[in-house]
Amino acid sequence: MRIKKWLLCVLSLVSTVSLCGCSLAVAGAGTDGGGDRLIGAFITADYLDLFPAETRGDIREDFRQEWRLYASIDKSRRKRPEDWKIVFEGTEGLKMLQPVWTDENGEKFTASDCSEGICNLDMKTEISDDKEENSISGTIYFLPGKADEDIAYHANPVYQTEDGKVYAIPGEGFSTSGESDEGEHFSTTLSEETTAADKGKKKTEKGNVTVRYSIMHKPVKITVYQMDESHQILEKTDFNPGQVPEELTAKHGTEYILVETEKEMLSGKKTVSREIYTHDSEEDLSIETFYALDNGIVAKQTTGIKW
Secondary structure (H helix, E strand, O other), X not given: OEEEEEOOOOOOOEEEEEEOOEEEEEEOXXXXXHHOEEEEEEEEOOOOOOOOHHHOOOOOOOHHHXXXXXOEEEOOOOOOHHHOEEEXXXXXXXXXXXXXXXXXXXXXXXXXXXXXXXXXXXXXXXXXXXXEEEEEEXXXXXXXXXXXXXXXXXXXXXXXXXXXXXXXXOOEEEEEEOOOOOOOEEEEEEEEEEEEEEOOEEEEEEEEEEEEEEEOOEEEEEEEEEEOOOOOEEEEEEEOOOOOOOEEEOXXXXXXXXXXXXXXXXXXXXXXXXXXXXXOOXXXXXXXXXXEOOOOEEEEEEEXXXX
């Protein structure tokens, strides 16, 4: 496998790229960006080239104010702000965002807006008298690149202004090619802190964004086994990836469920992975399976088990 990486320093944004245990930290320089809130990342396969040709090679400190990819807010058929969708029209990519909206009572709240293909989403908010810290993280599973074809991903920081406008600026990226071992992983971490005055008191707002990338071979068949306490098969069902029902009913006597995923490597070689799910009467049980999208991303599907 061949790995390439490149970085773009942006203002006071601190970014870290980790490649299989190695890390490179970069701190940009410049203004504080006017206090715009870091709310997530817009992950694209292509570099987000927003710079006019005549300015390339001479990036000025105020570029965030001039060269932005603004998003539109789709409010159609959605009365509640938490149902609004952020759209970067004309640019393909995956959203992993936690925008801040204001409800009809004037109260602000944090929502989520993520694309299919963002897995293991985790959002946290910590608030104190003088500080508010919002964190969002997620995983993107993707198919390995071909020997003669790079696959690239760029984590472009996304900001929200005080009046609700949302925009992205160019971020850092990496590319891979060639057969890769499943589970090889990379990550990008974005972090930014701003200070504003609120009723005469200073308040610090911090945003943390972590995008994890993990290689997965292409799922080609899902088999769900319902097993009894003697480890005998009560029922075996095959599914195409992405076509497992939203809910399955466990047969009487089922002690645990075994999910077997057959995957195909670039070479055509098949591999099999297995996961065991046991039922805890105090919690609902759900199983997770994966399916490949046309863009090389592998999405996760969750299926509830009715006992």
